Amino acid sequence: MRKLPWIAPLLALAPCVLAQAATESPTPPPQLGLCAACHGEDGHARIPGAPNLAGQPYQYLLQALHEYRNGERKVPVMRAAAGPLTEQDMQALAHWFSAQSPCKPKQADAP
Numbered sequence: 001m002r003k004l005p006w007i008a009p010l011l012a013l014a015p016c017v018l019a020q021a022a023t024e025s026p027t028p029p030p031q032l033g034l035c036a037a038c039h040g041e042d043g044h045a046r047i048p049g050a051p052n053l054a055g056q057p058y059q060y061l062l063q064a065l066h067e068y069r070n071g072e073r074k075v076p077v078m079r080a081a082a083g084p085l086t087e088q089d090m091q092a093l094a095h096w097f098s099a100q101s102p103c104k105p106k107q108a109d110a111p
């Protein structure tokens with residue numbers, strides 16, 4: 001059989017392309033700016049040590065924010081970031097990040 005080595009990267013990319021086409025992003029929440037320096041507007045981390053949030057389940061993100069705020073997760077930077085957020089803000093941010101594509105963006109500035 002003829003080998004088609006070029007098809008492998010295309011197949012690997014396909015789910016990302018499809019996912020991106022299928023996902024409809026919500027409107028960016030006003031508080032996104034508080035998070036973008038570390039997590040990126042698109043949920044792809046901008047600093048070493050910050051996790052990617054893109055494509056994580058909504059419930060997981062929301063619960064994590066609750067845990068930072070109530071001190072169950074003791075991480076000062078995130079406690080400070082989550083502190084001033086209302087429940088509505090946290091829902092909007094969790095919704096936003098969960099709707100972002102977990103695939104690496106084209107213009108990625110992360111390594």
Ligand code: HEC
Pocket residue numbers: 031034035036037038039049050051053060061062064065073075077078081082085093094
């Ligand atoms: C100064 C940098 C910084 C800012 C600003 C920041 N974060 Fe974080 N965030 C982090 C770091 C570092 C962690 C990893 C903490 C840990 O080990 O639990 C984290 C973790 C998280 C997690 C948990 C992810 C996971 O997989 O468990 C969520 C959700 C999150 N941040 C959301 C936000 C939101 C929403 C904002 C804006 C309101 C924000 N962060 C602002 C640095 C930041």
